Amino acid sequence: MTHPHAPRATGDGNDLDELKRFVVAHALSQGLPADHxxxxxxxxxxxxxxxxxxxxxxxxxxxxxxxxxxxxxxASQYYVMGRFPYVDGPGRARALHRAVDAFDRWRTTGPTGIEAETVDIDGVPVRIWTAGLSAQDPRPLLVITGGIVSPKEQWGALLPQITALKLAGVVAELPGVGENPLRYARDSTRLFTALLDALAGRADVTRTYLLALSFSGHLAIRAALTDPRIRGIVGNGPPIHDFFTDTTWQRNVPAVTRNTLAHLVGVPPQDVHAHLHDWALSDDELRALDVPLAAVTALRDEIVPPGDPERLKRHVTDLRLLEHDDVHGAPRHLAETKAWSLLALQRMRPDADPAVTERLVAAVAAARRPGPTP
Structure with missing residues (x-):
């Protein structure tokens, strides 16, 4: 994992119409209704x-x-949208600062149990949010990471729900996202290994699960191939292979995705796909994955090509897939995705409470029932 880097300027900025279209899914995922x-x-x-x-x-x-x-x-979630998709100047830097500050104030005003931590990753301090850590009673660990546009404040409010499942929880960012100053690289799987090393003793890191959204799901799979402490992965729309290698598909990848990746890895946008080509997970690597993988996929995903979930079906031994007729991230199915993801996590755990599992089964069923007709 490489050293910190300064934000790259974007010159003329992003395509505004595309930016508005893609931010809606993130706004809805944070409970910001359309009329707001x-x-x-x-x-x-x-x-x-x-x-x-x-x-x-x-x-x-x-x-x-x-x-x-x-x-x-x-307020924190609105500020998070203000730094979307990445910090490229003073305005978005101001938005990120306010997002972190507001989240910090929120988590200290009530019994959230959320704590700020700084861990050393290859000599670089990286800030994370944690909950449920205890040297006296170390719990199994869940590490939550968002994708290439999601800072930790976007998902930090999940931590009280995670501790209610009798887990210790961590919310971290991919390198280059939010407050994480590291460069996003092929070897960024060190993020997970370093987190587990740092938290050993206050969590049972030998029983670690990863809730890794979008691009962090790709890194999570790679990390699980070498770190036996990782016992299961839940993802949502992870790129696997064809995203990195299919030049025809790459010509239609949204500009906001290409530009964000270019910013994070430190190359010009026109060079980003060539730079990422060797990041693809091979069929042999997928077959070697010996922990359960659960993933949400979208049939109309405009970022991850359909060949990637199909490759998972062919080669991953212990696989559960939830397929939605939706776009990347399945924003129209948020309630079902959340309940299903927690249920998938619960089913991976040998120590799972059957009563909790039953409640999550009911929550998935309820989310799938059609709402009232207007």
Whole structure:
């Protein structure tokens, strides 16, 4: 894993229409309803800068309004949207700072049990959120990581639910995302190994599970091939092989994805796919995976090609797939995905409480029932 890097400038910025389209899934995943975030998007007329009408300014303004009303966690999520998809200048840097600050204030105002930690990864301090760590009663560990656009504050509020499952929990970021200063690289699997090394003694890291969303799912699989402490993986839309190698598919990958990857790995956008070519997981590696893998996939995924989940079906021995007729991340199926992911995790655990498993089965069934007809 390589050393810290400065943010790369994006020049003319991202395609604004595409940015607005992709951020909606993230807004919904954070519980920001359309009648709240749609007016923010309507006010945005430029991706660049930090003046009224800019991406960062309008999201920050919305976050400030929630913060002033005492809705600190919601404010943090609006700020998170303001730094989407990555920090490329003062405006998004301001949004990230406010997101971290608001989350920090929220987690200390009630009995969340969430603590801030800093771990050393190859000599670099990396900040994470934790809960349920105890030297007296070390629990099995769940490590949660988002994708290439998701800082830890986007998922940190899950930690109290994780400790309720009698797990210790950690929320971390992929290298280059949020406050993680490392460079995203093929060997970034060191992130998981270093976290387990650092938390040994306060969690039973020999029973570690990874809830690894989007691109972090790809790294999680690679990490599990070499670290026997990892006992299971739950993912959502992980790229596997064809994303990295299929040049025809790559021509249609959304610009926001390509630009974000270029920012994280430190190459020009036109070179990003060539740079990532050898990151593909081979069929032999997939066959060698000896822990359970559960993954949510989307039949209309515009980022991960359909050949990738099909490759999992062919080669992974212990596989559970949840397929949605949806786009990347399955934003129209959030309740079912969340319940199913926790149920998949629970079924991987030999120490799982049957009563909790039964409740999660019921939650998945309830999420699948159609709602009332308008």
């Amino acid at each position: 975030h749609a007016p923010v998007l309507d006010r945005i007329t430029t991706d660049t800068g930090d003046a009224p009408g800019s991406w960062a300014y309008e999201w920050i303004r919305a976050g400030d309004e929630r913060d002033a009303a005492g809705a600190t966690l919601a």
